[in-house]
Structures are given as structure tokens and as C-alpha cells.
Amino acid sequence: MPKKSSSSAKRKAKTSSGQEEQDDHSLVSLTTLDNSQVAAAVLAEVAKEASGTLGDMMEDEKRDNSKRNHVNKTAQGKNKKGKHRATKDSPAPEKNEDASGVNKEEKEIKQETKEEVSNTEKDENSEEEKRPGNEKKPEVAKDNSNEQELITRPNNANFSHLLDGKTFAIYGKTDAVKDVKMMVEILGAKITNEMGPGVIPLVRSASTAVPAEFDDGYTFDLIYSIHKNGKIPSLEEFKVKRPPNLPGNVKINTSDLTDAEKKDREADIKSVAESLPLPPAPHPAAKRTRKASAKSKSGLANADSEYTTPKKRSSKFTVTEDEAILDLVRRNPYLRSTHSFYAQIAQIPLLSNHTGNSIRFRFRKILSKRIEWVYKVDPATNEIQLDPETNEPIKVKHLPGLLKSQYTAEEDYNLCKAVQDFKENGSSLSTRKRRSESTVPEIVFKQMAEKYPRHSIMSWRDRYRKFASVYGLEKYVKYYDDCIAAGKKPAPMRNLSSRAQSRKRERDSLSVKSEDQNANKKPKIEDSKREGESNVSVSVSDLGVAQIQELARASVQKSADEEMKDGASESSKKQETAADSALSQSANLFEDADEMKALNIDFTGSLSSHNGLTGTITLSSLEKAEPEPIEDREKVNVEETIKDIEDLFGDFGSDIRSSEQLCEAIHKKTGISAAWLSYWFDCSCGMINVFLDVVQNYLKTGELIMKNHAGFWTEDQDRMLLDESKLPDLYKLHGTESVNKRRAALVGQSSNVVS
């Protein structure tokens, strides 16, 4: 049996702050919601014993070591699909003629048969809210005709044994639970609340609050699928990922108020509740914990609802629930945006009709406007602060910050400046100290953290590593200054992670259009909210990083006309001949993003192509070896070829991971010599637009290199880099950014360059 508690417990213990003792019991002690304590505690206890897995019983495919990771994209996608299928098509009666289960199109007549208003004997389990399809009816007592119609299939016999001998523990309080319980039983399995060996946990979704020790579980969709398709599907799709954990040092604060305060609060709640023009809230007592029902085995034996259809069901938030949410948020203001907080409070019986997601959304969209004040809480411990005199909790009007602070443009700017400053003073040209230009000592970030404590040292360091250095210090400073000069609000650096890039690209190929929209929305600033202005006729310098990159990416995928909406045409034009500004602003996938990594371009050393520093091919040797990059150059359809290359660039980061692969792929597709492609690529510093230019130029004119082209580095020009006196010319041609980068790459260091 896998050490079920392992993952979460281990992680908790690992967290530096070492509040390992944080477990789910803690969150349960909500004074206002007393019954919750017991229930949640029980839940947690019960879950501790969880250890059986589906894998045990079905295939052993399940236990892949990556389970702790986020479910990967495809899995999620599939999962989603599965869900929708299950949702859309009634798993109800249906010939299982196609056991393959892919017959989603059967719009199965979801004979809801909902309204059997036999609400009669829904014992103490009754929900206050009338919900269609919720009608109770002891399954056993159910008349067969009905059952036949709703849950059985023609060959029900085989069917009902699919899950024979399995035992499930079903979590959640939403209505879907009922459906699932029902189905599970129909399929021949047992339901238990006592987690134990062989018991398989089921939850509705990943965001469903689950007990602390919840380990491997599956979503309801698994059951839907089995029920519907009459076979056991690939379990991977239905594996649920662990819900997020709270930061190790934080406990959900539910019970530290004084009695006096409690009363006040309760009074508050009541008054609010009464003042609202809403239908009367159900009496809290009426909400009675579903736990109770669940635990009584009969609860499910009774199958208090007949099976209708496993569609998403939702319950309205009641005033009481809203107030409870507000109360909880007030006690835990720092957690108000986290998923884990809501996932956890969703376990409280009062709120258990909703998923964590739902509660979170409810707060964010609706209740947050009403919050007005929160308790003053110690950020380190999440404990409510008491007024030393009155011994009462302190309330504050100002919402505290969140767990993580987004970087603002100003902060980015300050960071760039600080690092630049360091580079100038710390390691100038004279001190030939072998400090690669990408090396910035911790002290710099330490100073930043001291000066701007909104972020930690490591955070500042990370920001530099992953953003500032990728974007380019100079470039950002310039961008920022330009914005200020133009009276625009600069945006922080964004979207520079390679992962982001490749993901985006995937999506891009699906929909460039929506990407464009996204790009325009991107610039966002936390401190000073900015309006989503300026979509039209932005000048180059107005373009946010993200926009530039979007454009760049779009340019890779789509034909030119497609990308130049938004008045950003000139900048996206990425056209030749441009000098400094156009070059640096134009679509350069690899400079703006850290595509360089993906491309294996390491500007700090290995690129350096042809000046002999690293011994890679030179122009002359290449010419000797392969005089012509392609046979029958004249016959090539230039346009098409360029398009092909663009497309291949589009696969970059996903299918294609290195420049070698890229060149190889282009070679295969177009017939152009891979060696030449590689050479051109190097000369272009990996900039796609330059690269395309040189290829295009070659195809049209037969010229092997471009002598005076911004961004294209000839061997002569590379040599000029070594000569200070020649630099001005280079700046003129290539622009400072490009020169510095190139220089850094070839010379190994440069005074004002970060690579």
C-alpha cells in the first residue's frame, strides 16, 4: 500500500516554515459552524486510511510516478472531454451496442423523468432546496419500471458486475454525489465512508475539497464513463490531481475570535441577512450536514435520489452561505485569492453544497465588493490580532496584500537599473574579471529586497533571471523611459517563459485571432490599474512585450496580413533594412522570449559561429563544401518556401527543440542545405525575421549573405566587434541591442550587456 499520507505530509514538513502540523483538522474549528468540526475531522480521519487504489483493482497502469505533478495538458483535455461527454449524453439507458464508448454523438434522450415528486420519504436527508431530479426514493423500493427506464440497460446483467467487489468512498456534498453513488451501486460496487484498503476515493473534480490524506482518487467522470460505456476506460484520464495545499506556514483561521466578537458577528450576519431582499435563507440547521447522511450506510442504500443524469448541478448561494464565506475571508484575508483556502472551507458543512472553485468565484465576483473590512491578521502566522486593551480582534478597512505580489513595471525598471548599475560599477571593461555577464551576485538582489521589501531576495533574483535578463536590461529601461516620455503607462515584463511560449504557440495555431485579443489585454499592472486603452495606432514603443511577442509569433504562423491589425502594422512588419529601433522592436522570437534556450543558442558562448572562436564553420569552408545551398535555386517558389519555414518555426519549442532540429526540418521540407541554414541562423542570432530575410534574399538573388542588413552578422562585422573604434558603425547598422548581444556572445563580455 502506498504510503498514502506521504505526499502531502512530506511536502508540508518540507516547507521551510515548518508548520508541519497544519492538517485539516485545524481548518475545521470554525466557531460559528460547530458541527463542521466533527464532520471535517471525521472526514480527515477517514481519509487517512485511504490506501487502496483503482489501480490495484483494475489495471496497474495507474501508478505512474508523475502523479504528483499537475495533470498534464493532454490528460486534462481528455478529462474534460470525458466530462463533457458524460455530461452531455445521458449515461442512462442506452444500448451499449458500442462498448467502445466513443459514440458520443448519441444525443441520448436524457429522459430526465425528473419529476417524480415523490419527495415524500426523504427522511432527515432532505435538502432545503427543491431541486429537480432530487427526489428521494429508496432505490430498493423503486419500482422496476422506473429503474429500467432510468438506470438499467438492456444487458444490465453484465453491466452491473463491472465494478463488482470494488469499494468506493465518495467525497463531496454536491448533488452529483447522489448520482454517482447510485451509479456505483448499480455497477455492483460498494460505497463506504470508512476509507480502508482497497477503497477508491471519488471526487467530483480536482477542486473538490478532499481530506488531507487523500491520495489517488478519480473523478466522478470515471463512474459516468463506466456507466455509460459499459466498460472500464483508461484510468489515467480520470485521475484527479491533488488539490493545492496551503502554504506550510498558514493555517486557516476559523476560531480565534473572542466570544464577544462572535456575538457581534453573528448579530451582524443576521442584520445583513435580514436586510437583504432575498428569499429567506434556509435555516442553517436545515442544512444539516450531509455527512450524516453519507455516513449512514443507508443514506446510499436509500440512494436518496433516483438517478437522473450526471450533469453539473449547482446550488444557489444562500445568504447564510455568503455570510459564512465573508466571515471566513475576513479571518483569513491573506488567503482570499488562493484556491486551497476555498477548497478547504468547502469542506465545512455549511458550505459543502459548493465546490471550492465555486466559493472562490463567488467571493471574487460578488462578495468581494461587500467585504469592507477584515480582521487584522499576522501575516506570518495568520493569527488574528487582538487589541491589547480590549482584547478584541482588530478590524481593518484595508485589505492586506496577497500571498504573492505581482511585479510592477516600476519594479522591473528598478531592477534593471540596479543591475545595470552593478554592471557598470561592479565589473567594468577594465576589470577583466571573469564574470560572465549573466552573473549578478546575490548582493544586488539582497539590496533590492531591502529597498523594496515587496519581494524577497530570491524573488528579485528570479525576476532577473527569468525576465529582466531575457528581455534585456537596456531594452526594458528604454521601453520604460519611452513610455514615461510618451505619457503612457509601461507594462511589466511578461510572457517570457519558454513554457509559456510553446504553449501559446500551440494555441496560436488554433486561433491567432483570440491570441491577438489576449495580447492586447496583457499589460496589466497591479498597483496602478491601467485601462485597456491603446489598441489603435500604437507606436512601436507602445507595444507591450507581450504584444510584440504575440505579433512575432503570429508572424511565424500566419501570413503577414493576418498579423497586422491593431495598427501595429509597422512594427509587426519586421521588415528588412530597418536599423536600430525597427530591429529591436520587430518580431524577434528568440530575444524577447527565452526561445534561445529552446534553440540551444547560448549567447554566452556557443553561438559565435564564424569568427573562429569556437571553431564552427566559416563561410569559406561552407562555400567550399557546399557551393550552393540548394539546387535549382531559381525554380524554387520563394513564397511557398518562406511560408514553410515559418510554419516550421511555429513548431518550435514543441516538436522542434534545437536549432539543429529546426534546420534539419527545414532542409527536409525545402531542400535547402541544413549546413547553410544553420550558418544563416547563427548569423541572424536566431532572429526569425532576419533568418527569413536571408533565406529569401538568397532564393531570390543567390547571395549567400547579406552585407548590410540589420541583424545579420557577417564575419567581417563580427571581427569589427573586437575593435572598439568600429563599434559606432555597427551600432548604426545593427542597433545597440543587437551589437551588445553579439558582442557578448563573441567576446565573452561587454560592459553593458546582459545576455
Added chain:
DNA sequence: CTTCACACCCACACACCAT
């Protein structure tokens, strides 16, 4: 149609770890 509940997404802030 609109609104709400809920699922799901994803960039990235912050952290940890091996080297």
C-alpha cells in the same frame, strides 16, 4: 437572452534542490 455556479486554464512569484 442573462446570470450564476462551477470547471478549468496558465503565467509566473516564490521556492527548493542538486551541483
Added chain:
DNA sequence: CATGGTGTGTGGGTGTGAA
């Protein structure tokens, strides 16, 4: 002890379907 690689889950959303 700096440093790159990488994990985690927050923060701020969007997508979807029911009502």
C-alpha cells in the same frame, strides 16, 4: 555559496452549461 533547473500553487482570469 552561487547558480541553473524545476516544482508548486497563486492570482487572475476564461469556458461552459444549467437555470
